[in-house]
Amino acid sequence: MSFALYGIGTLILIVGVIYICQLVHMPTHWTVAIALLLVGAGLMGAVNSTRQRDKS
Secondary structure (H helix, E strand, C coil): CHHHHHHHHHHHHHHHHHHHHHHCCCCHHHHHHHHHHHHHHHHHHHHHHHCCCCCC
8 A cells, every 4th residue: 555655646746747847848858757767766765665674
């Protein structure tokens, strides 16, 4: 469930950033690059926060 919450939060963040990029007339290739970086960062954060630690 926590992973889904991270995913939803990341999605909301990406949509907001894309909207702001469109408002300031940023070129599309920069907008796509920023969105891809945010997807990667969100995925890494979600996995890092929700994975189970090995008990050894």
